[in-house]
Amino acid sequence: MTSLNHYLSEKRSAVLAREALIEAGNAGPNALVARVSAEGRSGVRRIRIRDHQVISDSPPDFAGYNLGPSSPELQLGVLGSCVTHIFLIQAAHRQVPIDSLEVEVTGRIDPRGGRPGHEAIPIWPHDIGYVVHLDSPASEADVKALFEAVEATCPILNLLRNPQAIRAEVKHKRTAPQDKRAGAEDAIA
Template structure:
């Protein structure tokens, strides 16, 4: 059961609900990113008004000047979990005083390097631990976790196949 909220998040939900009710096309959002390669295996990524660096550790040919792509994935998953916990706590009227999260993933580099085509190039498993504190009982926090697991976009990207269409352009 969801409840109405008078918080900032609740106001965002209400405004979005009203906009989508007026025109379902308002539910569609497009996010964009671009990357430019530099150095051995590094890149600069731009997402709208934000820019960040990506590199690999020396064992993968980089200089370890920034997080690598799979570390950014783990960070993206955790950040999405945190925001989704906050959103659904507000929506469900569950008080959360603090949220922390950590993740680790197992990656077998034989897949990336093409040493064994039976080994996938991505994570074989990712483990996430979210810690919430607050006055609610364990049943309420379990309800919150269920809502988060059902609605976290980055978790959904991992759990469900997402069509990706790649086009190679040559200049």
């Protein structure tokens, strides 16, 4: 099995180039956009980000077809992906060798949350934690410093630890009731 060390040398070049742009004042905020649509008949959520698509679905016990991970599962995956990426960035920056890296994220969600008799149970994913499985010849001190740097700089980890207000609005386009639309479609045919 190959190690991550060849990749880390490429990552180091990219990290240093990005830092040079920032230090030169040639970097600024990046706009992030994700669009999600619910698809007819299945209710599957299609997530579109840049040129990529991800399908999110529910398990059968929640009227889903199990065609993809649920939103809470995706959230844990997003956290794990970000922690993993920041480990790679920090390892490249600090020149800490890594043979292999895997991040396991766990959490709980309880369908009883917020219901009568279960008001104290959160309706959101909770008891979230992660374990980093790291194979490296680095010293314990280097790995500890690497971990502390990841904890301090991981954007999604810090977003979840320090939530922010989220703006929201609904843009409603009123359509004809379903029974009238069905009659109109029949008249056209």
